[in-house]
Amino acid sequence: MISVIIAAFNAAVTIDRCISSIDVAKKNHEIELIVIDDGSNDDTARLLHRWESDRAWVTVKYQKNGGLADARNTGLDTAIGDYIVFIDADDTIDDWYFDFIIAQTVNRDIEMLAFGHKRIMLNGDVLERRNITAEYSQQEIQALQLRVTENRNIYWYACTKVYNRKLIGDIRFDCDIKLGEDGIFNIECLNRASHLSVVLDCPYNYYENVTSMTSLQYKPGLIESIEADYNARVRIHDWSIGATERQILLSDFARSYIEHMLPYLLNNLAHIQMRKRHAELMKIRQSFVYQSCLPHYHQLHPARGIRILISCFSRRWYVMTLAFLQLSWSKAKVKRHV
Numbered sequence: 001m002i003s004v005i006i007a008a009f010n011a012a013v014t015i016d017r018c019i020s021s022i023d024v025a026k027k028n029h030e031i032e033l034i035v036i037d038d039g040s041n042d043d044t045a046r047l048l049h050r051w052e053s054d055r056a057w058v059t060v061k062y063q064k065n066g067g068l069a070d071a072r073n074t075g076l077d078t079a080i081g082d083y084i085v086f087i088d089a090d091d092t093i094d095d096w097y098f099d100f101i102i103a104q105t106v107n108r109d110i111e112m113l114a115f116g117h118k119r120i121m122l123n124g125d126v127l128e129r130r131n132i133t134a135e136y137s138q139q140e141i142q143a144l145q146l147r148v149t150e151n152r153n154i155y156w157y158a159c160t161k162v163y164n165r166k167l168i169g170d171i172r173f174d175c176d177i178k179l180g181e182d183g184i185f186n187i188e189c190l191n192r193a194s195h196l197s198v199v200l201d202c203p204y205n206y207y208e209n210v211t212s213m214t215s216l217q218y219k220p221g222l223i224e225s226i227e228a229d230y231n232a233r234v235r236i237h238d239w240s241i242g243a244t245e246r247q248i249l250l251s252d253f254a255r256s257y258i259e260h261m262l263p264y265l266l267n268n269l270a271h272i273q274m275r276k277r278h279a280e281l282m283k284i285r286q287s288f289v290y291q292s293c294l295p296h297y298h299q300l301h302p303a304r305g306i307r308i309l310i311s312c313f314s315r316r317w318y319v320m321t322l323a324f325l326q327l328s329w330s331k332a333k334v335k336r337h338v
Contacts, residue, residue: 002101003081003165006035007071011089012043014207019051019058021092021205026057029098033058034075035089039065069173069181072158076172082106084163090207091159097203104199105162111193113162114154116202122209128202129153136196145190145237146248148183149255154196158182160204167192174232178225179264184232191236218271223287226261230289247296254297257289258310266309266321270329281318 004022008015015035022033037045037060048060061074072086083105087093105113116130131153136144148155159182171188173181190196230253237249265284269277284290294314301307305328312321 001081002029002031002083002085002098002106003075003079004031004033005072005075005079005084005086006033006089007038007068007075007086008035008040008044008048008089009038009065009068009071010040010042010044012040012047014090015044015047018087018089018092021094022087023055025093025095025097025099027098029102031057031098032079032081034061034078035059036061036063036071036074038063038067038071067175067178069175069177073172073175076168079165082165084165084168085161086158087204088159088206090209092205092207094203094205100201100203101162104197104201105164108197110162110195110197111164111167112189112196114196114198115160115162115204116153116200117157117160117204117206118202120205120207130200130202131198133200134198136198138194141190141193141196142238144196145187146241146245147252148187149252149260152183152260154198155183155186158185159206161186163189174228176225176228177232179222179261180226180229184229184236187233188236191238219268222265222268223284223289226257226265227287227289229261230257230292250296251298254293255299257293258297259299259301259306262290262313263306263309266313266325267329269322269325277322278318281313281321285313285316285318 006018011018019033019035022031033055035048035051035058037048045062052058052060059078061078063071063074075086076084083101085101100115101113104110104115114131116128119127119129121127144151144154153160167189169192171185171192173185177184233253239246239249241249262284266281269280272280297310297314301310305324309321309324312324
């Protein structure tokens with residue numbers, strides 16, 4: 001049996017589309033769908049109740065809002081399938097999704113599988129994010145764990161993975177992390193894995209939305225969440241390694257938190273008053289995450305704008321950093337209205 005876990009919060013607009021795609025793909029396969037309504041205050045509960053009434057293989061759990069990690073953990077505690085998959089409430093799967101999973105995992109007795117996805121853009125364009133096909137032994141996985149950022153297609157998303165439930169065991173999503181919780185979960189799973197299979201197929205459809213990365217409102221506690229993510233990575237990585245491997249891992253940490261987390265943090269400043277931005281920028285720069293990572297960052301980001309931003313930030317050129325950010329926000333606003 002395959003257990004499908006969906007965490008839903010105020011998903012009334014998309015949840016029918018999501019579950020309908022699962023209903024089509026199910027065919028005669030043995031699956032259970034566990035949907036956790038994480039304290040929605042829209043029409044999500046009514047729609048889920050209808051699905052649970054009409055489909056014996058659908059189970060709905062209702063709980064107070066605790067966030068994505070907490071909801072997924074409820075699903076993991078409930079699941080009884082041999083394999084676990086996660087689907088986001090605003091995404092869909094292709095009609096061959098379960099055919100593919102059974103062929104690639106159940107029939108091959110795979111511990112963990114990573115596959116590609118299609119990104120459905122706001123303008124309707126479809127971009128395929130394919131992986132490079134590979135099979136990793138336990139020793140090769142250990143080397144992979146030193147280069148998480150470089151291999152983010154493997155690490156960053158839980159929804160493009162299939163997990164053997166025995167592999168997961170007592171591993172759960174960290175509820176203190178609001179950004180990057182999938183990566184921590186995948187690192188922990190791969191710490192236990194003796195075999196990882198990576199395939200190029202893209203049976204999962206990720207729908208871009210306007211609030212996914214450029215939210216229209218300020219996210220409080222974002223730096224604290226990133227610090228929690230950093231501490232979790234420090235805790236779960238194996239540091240009993242040689243000096244060369246340790247430097248590779250430290251460099252990977254730096255890339256992750258500077259190239260990927262930092263722009264997200266800085267864009268958050270767009271939603272606070274101008275007079276507060278300088279103080280918030282100093283707080284980010286003085287965070288132990290960036291104090292730790294900057295000495296190990298020696299990359300040249302391919303995007304010139306990100307390179308300039310990182311350079312200004314690392315040198316504590318706060319006025320120039322804010323000026324550059326303001327320019328990029330203005331360009332983004334113009335692009336949205338064109």
